[in-house]
Amino acid sequence: MxxxxxxxxxxxxxxxxxxxxxxxxxxxxxxxxxxxxxxxxxxxxxxxxxxxxxxxxxxxxxxxxxxxxxxxxxxxxxxxxxxxxxxxxxxxxxxxxxxxxxxxxxxxxENASILNTWHGRLGLLSYKVGPPVSMPFTDERFFPLSVADKVRRNLENGLHTLLLLDLDRNRENLDPHTALRTLLAMAQRRNYDNPNEGTMACVLSGLGQPWEKVVCGKISDLLQTEIGFRSPVSIAILASLDFSEEEMLSAFCQSV
Structure with missing residues (x-):
């Protein structure tokens, strides 16, 4: 049928x-x-x-x-x-x-997903969105530097990146602080200038849920912020912003 x-x-x-x-x-x-x-x-x-x-x-x-x-x-x-x-x-x-x-x-x-809504919720321009990148759980044996490669490529092209955080067995996302530290470690291992601690990022927690929370700031500031993010969680790694994007972000997001 x-x-x-x-x-x-x-x-x-x-x-x-x-x-x-x-x-x-x-x-x-x-x-x-x-x-x-x-x-x-x-x-x-x-x-x-x-x-x-x-x-x-x-x-x-x-x-x-x-x-x-x-x-x-x-x-x-x-x-x-x-x-x-x-x-x-x-x-x-x-x-x-x-x-x-x-x-x-x-x-x-069809219906809405994080992939087709995140940039609009942040007030970012849709033509400045690059391919999404997945951040897995890593360990000493599995540390895919291709994650940093893809994020860096988007940044070099002036494109924002949605970093999709892996799910564990309990269907909870990788902790966003861990994901950001891992991304910086990957970039450092590649000797990349970007992304770095000064790169702007937004943590999107519970988008569309009653507990929705969107927090933006430099990666270094986000790493020092304990807000209590709840799944579903993803991270936007931001390229250079134009005036309208800066204005929208300041209006729609909590800054740290």
């Missing part, structure tokens, strides 16, 4: 569109991706309340080994709920591609 891949937006069930709610009410199976991003508290209960449907949770194994999902979609309407936008993560496009190759109809319902 049909596999409907739908984005939940930034606020979980509370940012579902009317069309998405209608599809969920008609669905034979409702699946929720708990692997690729943060799920706001109470999401499952809210989906049940809105749709009257039971929700099946899908982790990494269920999504990566998704043959069962494709087979289920052959004769049923299956809705796969995704945090943020429907297709921001490669995982969901892989599911989509498998379904198309298997002859299963696929419907995609």
């Amino acid at each position: 049909t596999l409907c891949i739908m984005g939940m937006g930034l606020r979980g069930a509370d940012s579902l569109t009317l069309l998405e709610v209608e599809r969920l009410r008609r669905a034979d199976e409702v699946l929720l991706d708990t692997y690729t991003s943060f799920i706001p508290p109470g999401t499952v209960e809210r989906i049940r309340e809105l749709t009257g449907k039971e929700v099946r949770l899908c982790g990494r194994t269920e999504l990566e080994e998704h043959g069962w999902l494709i087979e289920m979609s052959r004769n049923r309407l299956v809705c796969l709920l995704v945090p943020g936008d429907a297709l921001s993560a490669t995982t969901h496009n892989q599911v989509r591609m498998s379904a198309v190759r298997a002859g299963v109809d696929v419907e995609v319902l």
Whole structure:
């Protein structure tokens, strides 16, 4: 029948569109991706309340080994709920591609994600946004300097960078202070001038959540600030700002 891949937006069930709610009410199976991003508290209960449907949770194994999902979609309407936008993560496009190759109809319902909202929330110009960069958990054996390479390349091109912080087993983001220290250590190991302690950055905590907090300042100042950031958390590494961007940042963000 049909596999409907739908984005939940930034606020979980509370940012579902009317069309998405209608599809969920008609669905034979409702699946929720708990692997690729943060799920706001109470999401499952809210989906049940809105749709009257039971929700099946899908982790990494269920999504990566998704043959069962494709087979289920052959004769049923299956809705796969995704945090943020429907297709921001490669995982969901892989599911989509498998379904198309298997002859299963696929419907995609888009929504907001951190990737398409962060720069607007900060008042940054969209044409000055570079490719996002992922910051993983690191250790002595795994310390990918390519993270600093990509951030530096964006800075050299006058582009702002969204630094996506990895999730641990409890679906909590890497601590932003740790991420900033790691980025500086990577840049130092490469002997880069940028990013450095004087580089401007913004920590975006709980974007779209009741506990939303956006704090901006030099990396050195952010490292000395204990604010109590809560997931979901990401970091914007800022290139040179024009006058309008400076004005917007001062109006929309807490400075340190």
